[in-house]
Amino acid sequence: MKKRAWYGSVWRFFASVKLTIFVLIALALSSIIGTVIEQNQPIESYYIEYGERWGDIIRTLQLDDMYHSVWFVAQLVLLMINIIACTYERFPPKWRSLLRKVDDFDPSIIDRFSNREAIELGATLGRARDRVIEVLRKNRYKIKLDRSQGDEVKLYASRGLIGRFGSDITHVSLFVIIIGAIYGSFWGYRDFRPILVGSMIRVPDADFALRLDKFWIDYYDTGQIRQYNSLLTVIEDGKEVLTKQIWVNEPLYYKGIRFYQSSYGTSWNRIKEAEIALKRLDSNKVDPPFSVKWGEVSKVPGSKYSVRLVGYVSDFAFDERTRTVFSKSGETNNPAVQIEVYNGEDLIARPWLFFNFPGLIHAIPGTQYDLVLMGFRTIPYSGISITKDPGTNVVWVGTGIMGIGFFLAFFVYHRRIWVSIKASGNGTIVRMGGVINKNPLGFEREFKDIVEAVKETDSRA
Amino acid sequence: MTEPKVIMSLMFFTMAFAFYAATALFYIGYWLLRREWIGQTATIMAYIAALATTMVLIARAGESGHAPFSNLYESMILFVWAITIGYLWLEHRYKIKVIGAFVMTISFLAVLSASLLPYRFKSVEPLNPALQSKWKWLVGILEPMGLERYAIGWLDFHVFTTFIGYAAFAIAFGLSIMYLLKERFEARKKGNFLVDSFPETRILDELSYRGIALGFPFLSLGIISGAIWANYAWGTYWSWDPKETWSLITWFVYAAYLHARVTRGWRGKKSAYLSIAGFIAVVFLYWGVSFILPGLHAYA
Numbered sequence: 001m002k003k004r005a006w007y008g009s010v011w012r013f014f015a016s017v018k019l020t021i022f023v024l025i026a027l028a029l030s031s032i033i034g035t036v037i038e039q040n041q042p043i044e045s046y047y048i049e050y051g052e053r054w055g056d057i058i059r060t061l062q063l064d065d066m067y068h069s070v071w072f073v074a075q076l077v078l079l080m081i082n083i084i085a086c087t088y089e090r091f092p093p094k095w096r097s098l099l100r101k102v103d104d105f106d107p108s109i110i111d112r113f114s115n116r117e118a119i120e121l122g123a124t125l126g127r128a129r130d131r132v133i134e135v136l137r138k139n140r141y142k143i144k145l146d147r148s149q150g151d152e153v154k155l156y157a158s159r160g161l162i163g164r165f166g167s168d169i170t171h172v173s174l175f176v177i178i179i180g181a182i183y184g185s186f187w188g189y190r191d192f193r194p195i196l197v198g199s200m201i202r203v204p205d206a207d208f209a210l211r212l213d214k215f216w217i218d219y220y221d222t223g224q225i226r227q228y229n230s231l232l233t234v235i236e237d238g239k240e241v242l243t244k245q246i247w248v249n250e251p252l253y254y255k256g257i258r259f260y261q262s263s264y265g266t267s268w269n270r271i272k273e274a275e276i277a278l279k280r281l282d283s284n285k286v287d288p289p290f291s292v293k294w295g296e297v298s299k300v301p302g303s304k305y306s307v308r309l310v311g312y313v314s315d316f317a318f319d320e321r322t323r324t325v326f327s328k329s330g331e332t333n334n335p336a337v338q339i340e341v342y343n344g345e346d347l348i349a350r351p352w353l354f355f356n357f358p359g360l361i362h363a364i365p366g367t368q369y370d371l372v373l374m375g376f377r378t379i380p381y382s383g384i385s386i387t388k389d390p391g392t393n394v395v396w397v398g399t400g401i402m403g404i405g406f407f408l409a410f411f412v413y414h415r416r417i418w419v420s421i422k423a424s425g426n427g428t429i430v431r432m433g434g435v436i437n438k439n440p441l442g443f444e445r446e447f448k449d450i451v452e453a454v455k456e457t458d459s460r461a
Numbered sequence: 462m463t464e465p466k467v468i469m470s471l472m473f474f475t476m477a478f479a480f481y482a483a484t485a486l487f488y489i490g491y492w493l494l495r496r497e498w499i500g501q502t503a504t505i506m507a508y509i510a511a512l513a514t515t516m517v518l519i520a521r522a523g524e525s526g527h528a529p530f531s532n533l534y535e536s537m538i539l540f541v542w543a544i545t546i547g548y549l550w551l552e553h554r555y556k557i558k559v560i561g562a563f564v565m566t567i568s569f570l571a572v573l574s575a576s577l578l579p580y581r582f583k584s585v586e587p588l589n590p591a592l593q594s595k596w597k598w599l600v601g602i603l604e605p606m607g608l609e610r611y612a613i614g615w616l617d618f619h620v621f622t623t624f625i626g627y628a629a630f631a632i633a634f635g636l637s638i639m640y641l642l643k644e645r646f647e648a649r650k651k652g653n654f655l656v657d658s659f660p661e662t663r664i665l666d667e668l669s670y671r672g673i674a675l676g677f678p679f680l681s682l683g684i685i686s687g688a689i690w691a692n693y694a695w696g697t698y699w700s701w702d703p704k705e706t707w708s709l710i711t712w713f714v715y716a717a718y719l720h721a722r723v724t725r726g727w728r729g730k731k732s733a734y735l736s737i738a739g740f741i742a743v744v745f746l747y748w749g750v751s752f753i754l755p756g757l758h759a760y761a
């Protein structure tokens with residue numbers, strides 16, 4: 001088949017190993033950028049750190065998320081095209097030539113190998129042949145050709161042919177890995193949920209729920225943290241189907257989704273109970289505190305009032321616009337609880353009590369009484385990472401194939417030896433030549449050993 | 462809190478340090494003066510240094526109760542150990558001692574930098590939560606014997622294979638430098654006493670390729686086992702953190718090297734430069750990333 005000129009040169013460009021080298025080096029160099037510029041930050045932060053001009057450049061070239069940028073992915077695509085073109089171009093001919101059956105050869109090729117030797121033996125043709133075959137077999141060669149023509153015997157033997165396919169298998173494995181990675185990035189997700197002890201969450205993209213029964217930390221005797229643990233229960237159709245203790249590096253795996261221990265903390269919007277005390281403004285005396293549980297009503301001892309605990313924030317903040325209270329952070333910087341104060345059945349106030357600023361808001365307005373937040377019991381939460389990546393197993397299969405490919409490519413060498421044995425006078429002349437695809441230094445040695453072993457034929461006879 | 466005992470390992474480390482210094486000196490002496498006895502002494506020193514390094518690793522394992530590669534200092538020792546063992550194998554196989562002047566000097570420099578690390582890197586510490594992962598099947602086997610604390614996991618495997626790779630690259634780097642030196646004088650067609658004792662360029666080129674052909678699959682194993690471990694610890698096998706990315710950069714450079722050899726015109730000098738570039742990437746991957754770039758990796 002004849003290709004048109006431009007078509008052929010484009011094809012050769014895409015199939016060339018030079019392109020491979022350039023793309024690999026370009027990938028290496030450009031990958032450095034992403035390790036110097038911190039990735040996936042809010043875009044403003046680049047302007048703050050690098051200034052207006054570089055900020056623009058970073059944004060235009062997508063350097064803030066460069067491993068997913070058009071130009072970076074384009075390099076990977078180019079590499080893939082390169083592998084496809086290269087595989088198509090080179091490998092079938094390579095396979096054909098490797099797998100072709102050798103039924104004869106011209107003995108003069110032996111003189112072209114750099115590993116060659118002519119040996120004179122006293123043995124007969126038949127004995128010399130048997131001996132050479134024995135030596136080659138002992139060195140784990142397979143005899144591929146054994147042909148007698150008059151007073152000449154030709155042998156061809158090889159070993160490690162399969163090693164030649166190592167690079168092809170490696171290239172195929174790259175495909176499998178990349179397909180797995182793409183598949184996973186389209187069909188998987190990564191999520192994070194803080195779960196309060198005793199509460200339940202619905203798992204995204206799945207038909208079951210997850211409950212955190214317990215969270216605790218183990219310590220070494222020295223006081224250093226040994227491990228973070230959570231006890232999780234999977235709930236499906238209202239039934240508990242599985243309970244498992246997870247810790248860092250020991251996730252729960254259920255129906256293709258993994259749940260990891262990834263952080264912990266205390267809830268910023270709920271507590272178990274609060275300790276509140278009645279304060280008499282006239283005498284400035286504080287009564288002993290009483291406790292009130294989340295959502296429940298408690299009588300305030302020594303008064304006619306009762307309170308209900310309805311709100312909590314760990315770091316008080318107020319949004320002007322929506323007129324709502326929220327927590328600025330997960331830290332316990334400015335904790336406050338909200339209570340409802342009742343006089344009998346009547347709701348008379350809904351004040352916030354600040355732990356750090358007692359008396360800031362008069363809890364029971366128009367009276368000589370105030371309420372003070374003395375303490376509270378927080379609820380721990382466990383931060384659970386939830387990941388689903390259905391491509392992971394494909395990637396692992398790919399890496400397995402790659403392992404096989406590497407083993408064959410780097411540790412199995414293809415060695416070939418051609419032998420011509422001719423009767424000469426009373427004895428024979430054995431001419432041998434050999435090549436290896438890799439590790440020529442090692443082969444020189446092996447070839448010498450084989451030659452020596454053949455020479456020994458005489459002394460043994 | 463009791464100070465963990467690191468006396469034994471420090472003692473062996475001091476011994477190793479002395480022997481590496483001597484080894485490097487004797488190999489360089491052999492290269493410059495070409496006396497047989499200097500070369501023989503160098504080899505003996507190298508064997509003792511290798512033995513001492515092995516003892517440091519064993520002593521560390523005993524002191525800390527886990528595989529001895531959980532911080533920068535320990536990983537440096539593993540690195541030096543692997544280079545030295547690799548070199549001694551090379552010398553045994555090919556009987557070319559001048560190579561020692563380059564490779565064992567790298568070993569010595571590595572030991573030197575390990576010794577300069579601040580003390581906090583040298584003390585033994587219990588593993589932090591993210592570094593604990595053991596193969597359950599192995600724990601299962603060891604448990605009845607009461608040895609389960611010696612079980613290893615993906616992380617140990619990851620560090621071990623990565624460092625075998627680094628060491629092979631280090632040896633290849635030394636050989637590539639020798640190649641370039643020799644090639645330069647050969648090109649000028651004149652002898653030079655510094656490089657006359659080097660093996661032929663063809664052999665230097667080949668041996669350096671063999672180093673990379675060994676290092677590449679091991680680095681790949683390291684990256685893959687790291688990915689497996691990350692999949693457990695961080696929930697994703699690849700997150701483009703600086704260490705991961707640099708390992709990939711290194712991997713790309715060496716992949717370029719391997720393909721350079723497929724194309725005739727890129728053999729020899731160009732591939733020697735790629736091998737050097739690759740090793741610079743390794744050094745950055747190993748030290749640079751730990752000290753300069755932020756990331757999730759604790760040390761190695």
Ligand code: HEM
Pocket residue numbers: 015016017020079080082083086087090164166167168170171174406409410674716719720723
């Ligand atoms: C990251 C991408 C790649 C990796 C990891 C890779 C891996 C490998 C490996 C391990 C070998 C064996 C090397 C040796 O035996 O010394 C090899 C050989 C080879 N690769 Fe690649 N390769 C990649 C991309 C490519 C591309 C894009 C091409 C297209 C031109 C290509 C063409 C070749 C050729 C022609 C050989 C020699 C094959 C042989 O002689 O049997 N490779 N590759």
